[in-house]
Amino acid sequence: MTPPIPLARPDIGPAERAAVQTVLESGRLSLGPALEAFESALATTSGVAGAVGVNSGTSGLQLALEAAGIRPGDEVITTSLSFVATANAIRRVGAQPVFADIDPVTLNLDPRSAAERVGPRTRGILLVHLFGRLADMASFRELADSAGLILIEDACEALGSERDGLRAGAGGRAGVFGFYANKLITTGEGGAIVSDDMALLERCRRLRNHGRTGGGEPFVDPAPGFNFRLSELHAALGVAQMTRLEELIAARARLAAGYSERLSGAAGLDLPAPAEPGERIAWFTYVVRVPPGPGLRDRVAARLTADGIGNGHYFPAIHQLPPYAKDPASRRGPLPVTAAAADRCLALPFFPGLSEASMDRVCERLRAAISAG
Ligand SMILES: Cc1ncc(COP(=O)(O)O)c(C=O)c1O
Structure with missing residues (x-):
């Protein structure tokens, strides 16, 4: 029997093992x-x-939202086509997510739709760089500046992505990365806030550690803190992975090109757009949009699963999920592009070490699963 192909797999080598052992x-x-x-x-x-x-x-x-000054009752504009944590984090600081629609090509937040959603209580924008592709930072910086909004990047999927010399995480007040096992680099579980604002970072440092600046120091922060610390074991794994960042980005770029080549011309299938000049995509995952049709994506996904091919629904639209479906305040207008994309998205197996033969098999089974209707 052909061995199953997982959706994702971390790339852990001897350097990582040695670092954790140390x-x-x-x-x-x-x-x-x-x-x-x-x-x-x-x-x-x-x-x-x-x-x-x-x-x-x-x-x-x-922490980034709180340290940047988002307060209970504030509204934060964001995308509904993301992992649910994007909106949950806004809720957890007591603010209200307001979903704007996305661009049909990049699937990232559309700056024009975001501008239409700005209201008197809007205080911030939480951008997501979906699947490793940077959102239109230049337009969002302009919008944030002109409307006096705090711009924060959910760059959990985009470590190392770049456009015109600007790296993911560096374009707003703060950027946030995630290091779960399917990410570009992993610490098993983990994350980080990056910023040029040292006061904001200091606030995050205190809030992650019960309001203290260090292990045995006094509790200095006026707000109740958390234990959001990253252990040395996780951090050491991260350091070793960071030394391999360019290698891991290149491996994923080769996979994305391999999929795009194999799948080009498949009827009704929308592939991720290639990088534009000046743009580097650090591919988090490779997500296709199957042809439109009620239930087709789910049938295709079930057929791939039956064939031993890992796949994922990245992402269901957040505004249709339980915590948000009955929340009219999160909807200041319709989200037709988001809803249509979310119904068609399907993530294919994507990790360094995925063989050419496996990609052949994935693409052959995907075409067959779509043809079966
Ligand atoms: C866009 C986005 N935001 C937030 C998160 C949350 O990260 P974590 O799972 O590390 O909490 C993830 C990843 O899982 C993500 O993809």
């Missing part, structure tokens, strides 16, 4: 040199002044 033997398991080294590598790669490591992308979003 921490285990050091006796220092939290708030130590590995965390500092990881933060410094993230800041350098993103082209910003500093970084604060945390235990997930979701906690990073929560």
Whole structure:
């Protein structure tokens, strides 16, 4: 029988194993040199002044929003085509997500739709760089500046992506990365906030650690803090992965090109647009849009699963999920492009080490699954 092909798999090598072993033997398991080294590598790669490591992308979003000044009752404009954590983080700081529609080609938040959603209580924009492709930063910076809004990037899927010299995470007040096992680099679980604003970073550092600046220091933050710390074991894994960032980005770029070549011309199938001049996509995953048709994506997904081919529904529209479906305040207008895209999106197996033969099989089975209707 042909072996199954997973949707995602982390690429962990000897350097990662050695780095974790070193921490285990050091006796220092939290708030130590590995965390500092990881933060410094993230800041350098993103082209910003500093970084604060945390235990997930979701906690990073929560801290970034709070430290940037988003308060209960504020509205934050965001996309509904993202992982649900994007909107949940806004809710968890007591603010109200307001969904704007997306661009039909890039699937990222559409700046014109976002501008239409700005109201008297709007205080921020939480951009998402979906599947590794940067949103239109220039337009969003202009919108944020002209409307006096706080711009934050959910860059959980876009470490290393770049457009015209600007790296993911460096375009707004703060950017947030996630390091779950399917991400470009992984720490198992983990996240980070990056920013040029040292006061904002200092606030995040305190809030991640119960309101303290360091392990044994006094509690100084006026707000109740959390334990969102990233352990030394996770951070050491991250440092080792960061030394391989360019290799991992290149491997994923080859996979994306391989899929696009194999699938070009497939009737009704929309493939991710290639990078534009000046743009580098650090591909998080490869998501196609199957031809439109009621239930077709789910039937195609079930056929691939039956064939042992991992696949994912990236992403259901957040505004149709339980915490938001009955929340009229999150909808200031219709979201037709989002709804249509969400019904058709299907993520294909995508990880360094995916063989050419496996890609052949995925594409052959995908075409067959679509033809079966
Ligand atoms: C766009 C986006 N935002 C937020 C998150 C949340 O990250 P985490 O799972 O590390 O909490 C993820 C990833 O899972 C994501 O893809």
